[in-house]
Amino acid sequence: MKKQLSLVLEPEIAFDQDNFVNKVKDILQVSTTEEAHVRAIKRSIDARGRQVKVNVEVEAFINEAPTSMIEFTKDYPNVSNAPQAIIVGAGPAGIFAALRLIELGVKPILIERGKDVRTRRRDLAAINKDHYVNPESNYCFGEGGAGTYSDGKLYTRSKKRGDIRRILEIFVAHGATEEILVDAHPHIGTNKLPKIVAELRESIKNAGGEVHFETKVTDFILEQNTLKGVVLGDGREIKGIGVILATGHSARDIFELCQHRNIYIEAKPFAMGVRIEHPQSLIDSLQYHRKERGQYLPAASYSLVAQTYFKGVQRGVFSFCMCPGGFIVPAATAPGELVVNGMSPSRRDSKFANSGMVVAVNDIDLEPYKEYGALAGLQLQKEQEQRACQMMNGTQVAPAQLVGDFLQQKVSKELLETSYQPGLSSSDMLDVLFPHIGKPLQDGIKQFGQKMKGYGTNLGQIIGIESRTSSPVRIPRDKESLEHVIVKRLYPCGEGAGYAGGIMSAAMDGERCAEQLVTRYAPNSHYH
Ligand code: FAD
CATH class of the missing domain: 3.50.50.60 (FAD/NAD(P)-binding domain)
Incomplete structure (x- = not known):
């Protein structure tokens, strides 16, 4: 017999296989003589309230073999002689x-x-x-x-x-x-x-x-x-x-x-900015409303968006490709460029949370690059990456600034520990970034700091340049x-x-x- 049910569970039940199976068996009143195969088929975390809950859709097979989770089979035809x-x-x-x-x-x-x-x-x-x-x-x-x-x-x-x-x-x-x-x-x-x-x-x-x-x-x-x-x-x-x-x-x-x-x-719209790195524990405490996330909850993530104005033009600032428990990596594709991006291992167990924090590039930003035609955005992107790399003497060391210092326009005396392997160099990021990126970024991060306590302070640092968010x-x-x-x-x-x-x-x-x-x-x- 197959049964399906929707449950709202505590994280320590939803994310612990034994606890989860026992809970479902209890609810379904499966007797000790019956064989039950229990599995989650959909799972989402609800961290809106003070207590974090997990919504789980469950499938239980009682006294019958479970069906496969996937219909797809690797049954590929041989195409050696096909067009x-x-x-x-x-x-x-x-x-x-x-x-x-x-x-x-x-x-x-x-x-x-x-x-x-x-x-x-x-x-x-x-x-x-x-x-x-x-x-x-x-x-x-x-x-x-x-x-x-x-x-x-x-x-x-x-x-x-x-x-x-x-x-x-x-x-x-x-x-x-x-x-x-x-x-x-x-x-x-x-x-x-x-x-x-x-x-x-x-x-x-x-x-x-x-x-x-x-x-x-x-x-x-x-x-x-x-x-x-x-x-x-x-x-x-x-x-x-x-x-x-x-x-x-x-x-x-x-x-x-x-x-x-x-x-x-x-030419197509795209966005550029920086990576922002905080301790994962800060993001966990903000998102899960508790001091520590404990052993069951996954590293918390966030998604942020703000509207800012620069020279009278509205510009979206948004977080991009947030990597909880992850690393920042050098993602340039040619010498002489500096590009950063983020990744994380399956366990998301590094002590850092990083995210792209980017500003939409507007048509008027492309005006000076008109001669490049459809490649105007690409040229702007290239110049920003090359500028950053030149300022770092052609290395992959990334320019960085503590978030609070960036908002107060102070060059950081010291930087924080980072996941970015090639290393960081304290810089005035408003000088590194083109003004139409740097200024809106400041305004956007200020707004995010008001929503998330500690986010806009020297507990975090910004690291440049995140420029390959999408194709220009x-x-x-x-x-x-x-x-x-x-x-x-x-x-x-x-x-x-x-x-x-x-x-x-x-x-x-x-x-x-x-x-x-x-x-x-x-x-x-x-x-x-
Ligand atoms: P690509 O993956 O860019 O592949 C294009 C391929 O074409 C490349 O292998 C390149 O070598 C090859 N190529 C280029 N020119 C030529 C040529 N002239 N001749 C032959 N080959 C050529 N996306 C997510 O959804 N989730 C994530 O968590 C995520 N994290 C990311 C982390 C990092 C560090 C990076 C760099 C990207 C991440 N992305 C993520 C973005 C994601 O990887 C891309 O959106 C996706 O790979 C795009 O797929 P694509 O096949 O269109 O192009």
């Missing part, structure tokens, strides 16, 4: 596009400039320890894209429940824990992602797809507004029935290539067919093209592009 399509970029968008092409009977040729997940690790160590940024292999480039050594938060604002569930199930089938199907804010963690990404790659290869690492696309084969294929760094040409361009928001050379080859692109460029496509508005057989995809903002939305966009490509250019390949 081939090209995918540029092995981030979440590219990988999920490849798997979907396979399901629909098309062979993916996945081309990635960076290295496989394991080899890539050494280049990350080099950035952290030697301040050396390899422009082909870093926190953004390499197998799994920016999603591999990321935080691995798997939530999205998308309301497409079926599509979200599908992506989560594919992750589970490739080694992620079933918890990601349960938690309202699923999270994999940077320590677990590389193995899952490698499993996804194996599925592509086992089905007859091709995956090429350390292979960079440097040109397009364009014939009368139709994309026939791509040219690689070594001059080789690869042709296919279509090209899914999933190169991410940091592939500046691809945006430049589009501009150079007259492939229509547009859009590669426009048709709403229905997802094909580029002018160039046929080109499918701009994922975050770089401006159609995703995170792992889940990029993965879902990859699947959609694959489906549209097959519908239009390989309709007979469908496996139904």
